[in-house]
Amino acid sequence: MIKSTINKPWQRWINRRHPARSGPQAIRHQQLYILPTRYGFAYSIMVLTLLVGALNYQLNLGLLFAFLLIGIGQTVMFKSYANLLGLRLEALPISAVFAGEHAAVLIHIENTKNISRSQLQVSCRHSPIAWLANLLPWETQDVTLRLPCPQRGAVSLPRLRLESTQPMALFCCWSYLNSPQSLWVYPAPEQNPPPPPIGRGPSIGPTLSSSNGQDEFNGLRLFQRGDAKHAIAWKHSAHGEQLLVKQFQSPAGQSIYFHWADVQGLALEHALSRLCAWILAAHAREQAYGLELPNAHFAPASGAIHQQRCLMALAQFTPTR
Amino acid sequence: MSMSRQLSPQEQQQLGVLMLLVCLPHLMMQTPWLSGLLGLLLLTYCGLRPQWRTQIPRHFSLLLATLSLLLVNQVHQTLIGREAGVAVLIALCISKLYETRSVRDAHAMLLLAFFATGISFLHGQAPWQAALAGLALVATVCIALRLENKVLTLGISIKTAIKICLQAIPLAILLFILFPRLPAPLWSLPNETAARTGLSGDKMSPGSLNQLIQDDRIAFRAQFNGMAPRQTQLYWRGPVFDQFDGQSWLPATAHSSNPPPIIARGPQVNYSITLEPHQQNWLLALDLPTQFPQSAMLNSQLQLIQRSPISQRLRYTASSTLHWQTLGNADTAAALQLPPSLNPKTVSLAQSWQQQAPAQRVQSGLQWLKTQHFSYTLTPPLLEKKDRIDEFLFESKQGYCEHYASAFAVLMRAANVPARIVTGYQGGQFNPNGNYYMIRQADAHAWVEVWLPEQGWQRVDPTFVVSPTRIENGFENSFASRLQNDALPSLLSRNATFIKAMRLQLDAWVNHWNQWVIAYDSQRQLNLLQRLGINDFLSWRFLLYLCGGLLLILGGFLVYFLHRNPAQPTDMASQLFARYCKKLHRYQLYQAPHETASQFAVRCQIAQPELAASMIEITNLYLAARYAQDSSALAQLKIAIKRFA
Numbered sequence: 002m003i004k005s006t007i008n009k010p011w012q013r014w015i016n017r018r019h020p021a022r023s024g025p026q027a028i029r030h031q032q033l034y035i036l037p038t039r040y041g042f043a044y045s046i047m048v049l050t051l052l053v054g055a056l057n058y059q060l061n062l063g064l065l066f067a068f069l070l071i072g073i074g075q076t077v078m079f080k081s082y083a084n085l086l087g088l089r090l091e092a093l094p095i096s097a098v099f100a101g102e103h104a105a106v107l108i109h110i111e112n113t114k115n116i117s118r119s120q121l122q123v124s125c126r127h128s129p130i131a132w133l134a135n136l137l138p139w140e141t142q143d144v145t146l147r148l149p150c151p152q153r154g155a156v157s158l159p160r161l162r163l164e165s166t167q168p169m170a171l172f173c174c175w176s177y178l179n180s181p182q183s184l185w186v187y188p189a190p191e192q193n194p195p196p197p198p199i200g201r202g203p204s205i206g207p208t209l210s211s212s213n214g215q216d217e218f219n220g221l222r223l224f225q226r227g228d229a230k231h232a233i234a235w236k237h238s239a240h241g242e243q244l245l246v247k248q249f250q251s252p253a254g255q256s257i258y259f260h261w262a263d264v265q266g267l268a269l270e271h272a273l274s275r276l277c278a279w280i281l282a283a284h285a286r287e288q289a290y291g292l293e294l295p296n297a298h299f300a301p302a303s304g305a306i307h308q309q310r311c312l313m314a315l316a317q318f319t320p321t322r
Numbered sequence: 323m324s325m326s327r328q329l330s331p332q333e334q335q336q337l338g339v340l341m342l343l344v345c346l347p348h349l350m351m352q353t354p355w356l357s358g359l360l361g362l363l364l365l366t367y368c369g370l371r372p373q374w375r376t377q378i379p380r381h382f383s384l385l386l387a388t389l390s391l392l393l394v395n396q397v398h399q400t401l402i403g404r405e406a407g408v409a410v411l412i413a414l415c416i417s418k419l420y421e422t423r424s425v426r427d428a429h430a431m432l433l434l435a436f437f438a439t440g441i442s443f444l445h446g447q448a449p450w451q452a453a454l455a456g457l458a459l460v461a462t463v464c465i466a467l468r469l470e471n472k473v474l475t476l477g478i479s480i481k482t483a484i485k486i487c488l489q490a491i492p493l494a495i496l497l498f499i500l501f502p503r504l505p506a507p508l509w510s511l512p513n514e515t516a517a518r519t520g521l522s523g524d525k526m527s528p529g530s531l532n533q534l535i536q537d538d539r540i541a542f543r544a545q546f547n548g549m550a551p552r553q554t555q556l557y558w559r560g561p562v563f564d565q566f567d568g569q570s571w572l573p574a575t576a577h578s579s580n581p582p583p584i585i586a587r588g589p590q591v592n593y594s595i596t597l598e599p600h601q602q603n604w605l606l607a608l609d610l611p612t613q614f615p616q617s618a619m620l621n622s623q624l625q626l627i628q629r630s631p632i633s634q635r636l637r638y639t640a641s642s643t644l645h646w647q648t649l650g651n652a653d654t655a656a657a658l659q660l661p662p663s664l665n666p667k668t669v670s671l672a673q674s675w676q677q678q679a680p681a682q683r684v685q686s687g688l689q690w691l692k693t694q695h696f697s698y699t700l701t702p703p704l705l706e707k708k709d710r711i712d713e714f715l716f717e718s719k720q721g722y723c724e725h726y727a728s729a730f731a732v733l734m735r736a737a738n739v740p741a742r743i744v745t746g747y748q749g750g751q752f753n754p755n756g757n758y759y760m761i762r763q764a765d766a767h768a769w770v771e772v773w774l775p776e777q778g779w780q781r782v783d784p785t786f787v788v789s790p791t792r793i794e795n796g797f798e799n800s801f802a803s804r805l806q807n808d809a810l811p812s813l814l815s816r817n818a819t820f821i822k823a824m825r826l827q828l829d830a831w832v833n834h835w836n837q838w839v840i841a842y843d844s845q846r847q848l849n850l851l852q853r854l855g856i857n858d859f860l861s862w863r864f865l866l867y868l869c870g871g872l873l874l875i876l877g878g879f880l881v882y883f884l885h886r887n888p889a890q891p892t893d894m895a896s897q898l899f900a901r902y903c904k905k906l907h908r909y910q911l912y913q914a915p916h917e918t919a920s921q922f923a924v925r926c927q928i929a930q931p932e933l934a935a936s937m938i939e940i941t942n943l944y945l946a947a948r949y950a951q952d953s954s955a956l957a958q959l960k961i962a963i964k965r966f967a
Contacts, residue, residue, distance in 0.1 A: 024912040040429045047433045051440040056504050059634065061842050062452055063443040066459070068497040070436060072490025073463065076879070080486070083883040111915055119471050135473045141915040168482070169466045170429070235931070244928055 019160070021179040025091040025111060028163070028176045035082055041171035044074065074171060081172040084165050085121075087114050088136075092158055092180035095148075097309075097316070099277070100189040103147040106158060106182075111141040120167045125159045150186040153273065153316055157183040187312040188273035190281050197279045198263055257283065258291040258301065273315050280315075284308045294318060326425040331372030333469065334422060337431050338368040340465050341419050344435045344458045347442040347451060348412050353397050356409065360390065363416050378420050387417035404444060411438060428469055435462045447840050449832065460487055489879070496871040500851075502859045503844040521745050521766055523561040523602050526724065527570030537763035540598055541747060542606055543833055545758040547592040553749050555644050557609040557769065557781060558761060560746035562623040566732065568661040569710060571743045574623055581620040582778060586612060588645035596836060597636045603628050606746060608642035609781060615640070623742070624648070624779065637841055648778025657740030657773060665711040665732060672736030680774050683737045687730060688787045698722055698789035723785040727768040730784040740773035744781070755830035895948040895956060902940055902963045909933075919944055936966055 018032060037045065048070045055063030089111040098104045106125075110133060112118055118136040123144050131144040150156055164175040224233065224244030234245045259279050264272035276292070283290040284303070291301035292311045296318075299311055329337075342364045349357035363386070367375070390413035391401065398406035415434045422431055439458040443451065464483035468474055474482070544558075563571035591608060605618050605626040614620070615638040618628045626640075660669075671690070675683045694715075702720040707713045711732045714725055721729075727743050734741035748767035750759035769783040851857075856864045903913050909930050913922045923941040927934040940962050946955035 023910070024907075025915075043429070043433055044436075047437050051437060054441065055443070058444065059504070059843065060443045060447065061498075061840050062447040062455070063440055064501070065494060065498050065839070066440045066443065066455060068494035068501070069459065069487070069490050070440070071497065072493035073486055075493055075876070076486050076489040079879050079883040109915060119473060134471075167470060168486075169463070170470050233928075238928070 015160070015177060016179060019177045019179045021181045023181050025089040025109065026178055027087060027089045027113070028085055030086070032176050033082060033085055033174060034176065035078065035172050035174040038166060038170055038173045041074075041173075044070075044171055048074070077169045077171050080168050081165070081174045083116065084118050084167045085163065085174050085176055088118065088121075088163070089113055090161070090163060090178045092161065092178065092182045093143075095158065095182055095184040097185040097187060097312070098150050099187045100153045101151060102189075104150050104156070104184050104186075106146040106148050108144050108146065108161065108178075109141060110136060110144060110163075112136045112138060114138065118165075120165055122164050123161055124164065125161045127159070150184070153186050153188045153270065155183055155316075156186055157181075185313060185316045187316045188270065188277045190278040191271070191274040192278075194275045194278040194282075197257060197259055197283075257288065258293060259283075260293045261295055269320055273318060277312065277315055280308060280311050295320070328424055329422065329428055331375055333428065334375050335368055335372070336465050336468065337422060337428060338364065338419060340435055340458075340461055341415060341431070342368060343461055344438045344442075345412050345415065347445060347454055347458075348408055348438065351405075351445045352409055352412075356393060356397050359393065360412060360416055363390075364419070367416075367419055376423070380421055383417045383419075383421035386420055387414055390414075390417060408441060408444060411441070425469060432462060432466050432469070435465075449835055452839075456487075460484055463487060492875045492878075493872075496868075496875060498842075499847075500864070500868050500871070503842075503847055521560050521600075521602075521747075523573060523604055525570050525572055526561075526563050526728075526743060526745055526768065539763050540829070540832075541600075541761050541763050541765070542595050542597040543758050543760055543836075544593050544595050544608075544750065545756075547594075550752075550759070551591055551608070551644055554786075556749050556759070557767070557783075558606045558747040558750075559609040559611070559625070559744060560606050561604055562625045562742060562744050562771075564623070564656055564659075564742035566660060566728075566735075568664050568708075571728065571731075574656060574742075581622055581624055582648040582650035584610060584612060584624075584643070585647045585649065586643035586645070587647055588643055590641050590643055592639070592641045594637065594639040596833070596841070597632060597638070599632050599634050599636070601631050601633060603631050605632070605636075605638070607640045608644075609744075609746070610646050611640050611642045613641035614638070622653075635836055635841055637837070646778075647776075650778070654740050654773075657742055658735050658738065660732065660735050665709045665736075667709075667712045667716055668729070668732055669736040671715075672733050672738075675737050680739050680772075683739050684734065684772055684774075684782055687733050687737065688782070688784065691726070691730070691784055692787050695719060696721075696726075696788045698785065723768045726784040726788055727770050730782070731770045734770065734772055742771050744769055744771050751826075753826045753830055753833075755827050756833050758833065760829055893948065895944055895959065898956075898959050898963050899940075899944045899948075902944075902966060905963075905966055933967065936962065940966065 048067055051063065051070070052067040055061075055067055089109075091109040091111075093107040093109060095104050095106050106128075108123055108131070110121065110123075115138045117138060119134065121133040121136065121144075122130045123133070123146060124130040125146060125148065128146050128148045131146045133142055133144050136142055146161070148156075148158070158180045161178040161180065162175055163178065164173060166173050224238075237245045259276050261272075261276075264275050267275065280290065280292065284305075287303060289301040289303045290311075292299040292314065294314060297314045299307070299314065342361075345360070345364060349361050351357075352360075391410065394406060394409040394413055395401055398409060400406045401410050411434075415431075415438060418427075418434065419431060422428060435458070439455050439462065442455055442458075445451065460480070460483050463486055464479050467479045467482055467486075468476075471479075542558075561573060564574045565572040590612065593608065595606060597606060605614070605628055607614060607626050610624060611620065611626055614626055618626050618638075621627055672683075672687075675686045678686060696719050699720050700722055702722065702725065703718050705713050705718065711729050714721060715729050715733075731741040731743050745766070745768045747761045747765040748769075749765050750761040752759055767785070769781060769785065771779050772782055773779050851864070854863075854867065856867065858864065899919065906912075906926065909926075911922075911926050911929060913919075917925070919941050923937050926937050930937070940959065943955045943959040943962055946952040947959050
């Protein structure tokens with residue numbers, strides 16, 4: 002209770018300081034935090050003890066030594082801070098995964114200064130830490146975070162934390178990166194699903210997608226090398242960074258249909274899992290298949306793009322009442 | 323990071339070597355067999371096979387700790403106090419080393435290493451000890467760096483460690499100068515019986531100074547304000563003895579009476595003395611002190627004493643007069659005491675002068691010494707008979723200052739002239755590099771004081787009569803050339819002038835070190851601060867200096883660390899291209915680090931077809947300027963980028 006009341010404004014404050022922007026983000030002074038570690042506290046207590054002892058025994062060299070240790074602490078603090086300052090971070094687009102899998106989040110770390118950075122660790126909630134041992138001057142390296150995705154749907158990339166305790170682990174210096182990147186998580190394919198019912202055509206409408214006109218997104222996909230130039234949807238592409246290509250649907254040939262009705266008796270997630278498994282199986286057999294959901298309809302087709310669209314529809318699916 | 327990383331065998335070994343270095347100054351000061359045992363434990367750990375080091379059972383270090391504590395208790399009869407406390411700490415450090423497994427343990431070891439180095443100054447603050455501590459500090463920082471970053475090579479980590487230590491110096495010096503010192507300890511120091519050095523205040527017998535003659539350690543340094551007296555007048559007065567038991571001289575039994583009044587018969591000499599700690603309670607002053615520090619007092623023997631033993635280097639100023647008269651009567655019973663029925667020949671010789679006036683008797687005695695072919699030697703034959711003085715005066719006739727002083731005092735007492743022995747130092751070596759005198763243990767001397775009715779106590783130096791060069795030229799010159807004896811201190815036995823000059827220079831540095839580093843106490847700090855206009859630690863001016871200094875240092879580091887070497891493409895073309903890329907940010911176009919200029923241009927053209935023409939132009943010009951070194955393209959690039967929307 003108390004934790005959440007403190008935590009909420011704290012999170013808001015952090016998010017305000019680290020706005021989610023696309024593109025590489027440089028770490029500036031305002032975005033860098035530093036605190037002594039537990040070892041650092043122990044160090045300061047040790048120095049204090051030495052100081053009091055030297056004062057009492059009137060050992061000037063002991064005093065000088067204690068002051069040197071204070072100076073070392075100060076130098077290490079600056080070094081710790083400088084180790085992260087001015088780094089540029091960027092989270093790259095993340096490809097979709099199936100629920101229960103780990104998404105690989107690729108993060109570019111760019112060193113824009115003439116000093117080596119060392120022992121950088123990138124982490125985010127629920128994810129194991131990704132390490133970068135050394136980053137030479139002007140060098141760029143990637144680290145990969147393995148983000149667990151247990152649930153179907155859209156997952157926005159949690160706030161990333163870049164942290165380092167270099168050079169002597171006396172201080173922990175860290176910063177955050179909020180990224181607008183998000184990823185889709187498809188339903189987990191069911192293990193050993195029953196074979197799909199065969200021989201049913203589309204239950205509603207013609208072979209072309211009836212929902213095509215309502216949902217524009219269905220007709221677009223990401224530009225891929227080899228796509229015809231005339232197929233590029235310039236108008237749509239102008240809104241974002243990615244090129245989009247108009248998708249034309251072919252009439253169904255030798256194909257099977259996966260109907261929502263086939264799985265209606267199952268629980269929602271289970272049903273989606275089974276559909277997903279069917280789609281994957283059909284894709285593996287290079288068989289054309291169609292998908293009919295209460296709010297979306299895909300004419301039978303084959304290929305990676307089609308599979309992706311179908312799986313995306315499953316990922317986005319929300320039952321209508 | 324709840325579970326800390328396990329250490330590799332190499333890291334454990336490095337920690338072992340570090341502890342060896344850190345414990346070294348402590349082990350050198352402990353009882354030999356205890357330090358041998360502890361040192362052996364450390365060496366064993368460093369030399370253990372890597373796989374064994376990780377398999378030491380946990381109980382072993384506990385056992386080790388218990389055993390070593392028992393040993394320490396055996397040696398010191400206690401576990402607390404300065405010496406024993408240090409031994410306990412070292413013993414525990416070594417036991418802890420044996421159970422060091424994880425990074426967390428290593429952190430504890432590093433803190434212990436810092437601490438142990440810090441308290442190594444309890445054993446002394448000589449320059450070599452400071453150098454050793456500096457070495458240990460760099461080593462500890464170096465190991466600490468390597469522990470956190472396994473990528474570092476040894477060379478780089480040593481270099482970084484030295485750099486970190488050097489960067490710590492400005493703040494350390496500021497704090498050292500300004501940090502308030504305590505005028506008195508917070509808690510009282512336990513009484514430690516440190517080894518006494520130098521002259522003994524307990525007893526003087528022929529042979530007791532013999533050890534000192536071969537000791538060229540500095541006893542004290544003296545600096546005169548104004549003209550220094552001649553070498554023959556540099557008698558530094560120390561312990562006084564007036565009880566003779568036939569063999570040795572003992573100090574006077576406690577007198578509560580005040581010193582006899584002194585009337586100066588010559589100019590006053592002002593000087594300051596930096597006395598090395600000798601763990602005894604007397605101070606040295608030029609014969610005869612008239613003004614001295616308030617902490618000291620002059621006793622009835624005209625000896626300068628202090629309540630507590632001098633356990634730290636002490637600097638004080640004093641004034642003396644070279645010619646004097648003391649008033650009042652001598653404690654004649656004490657000053658005429660002689661053991662009964664000893665040295666009959668001496669007594670009968672002295673009684674032959676009974677008819678003369680006291681001053682005349684002194685002269686007769688000196689004259690007798692002069693004419694009887696006595697010789698001054700550092701290796702006199704041993705005196706073994708019951709009547710030692712007779713044996714010396716009438717048989718061996720060889721000896722040095724103690725023999726002469728002792729014999730002459732007995733002679734005077736037998737002649738009914740009150741006399742006593744004064745020990746101290748005679749002469750000193752002038753160091754032109756620092757304009758001060760160095761007085762070494764080898765300059766220890768003994769002479770006689772006699773009481774004459776009109777003048778009071780006066781100094782008589784029988785050694786001067788026997789061997790005038792000893793006094794006139796100082797010990798070094800009178801002996802070094804004659805005795806090429808290895809037993810002589812090296813400084814005295816060598817004549818090479820450049821070595822002598824070097825040693826003088828070295829001692830001048832040591833003197834500066836002592837005065838400004840070791841003896842920078844609350845008094846000197848106050849003096850220095852007053853020169854800066856600071857009268858009080860609570861004054862705004864002090865805060866101004868402190869905060870100003872801190873800000874200056876921290877600000878300097880801020881600029882140094884955080885604003886150096888910003889991203890700066892080296893050539894003109896790249897700079898221009900960077901400007902162009904910045905303009906493209908408006909269109910949400912960012913060049914990815916892996917993208918070449920051409921690839922980026924293709925992406926930009928698709929995103930912004932209306933700017934495609936100028937993008938292609940700029941990219942081509944950039945490539946020509948950067949890679950084909952085309953200078954006209956550079957000029958065109960500049961214009962094109964300027965025009966670019």
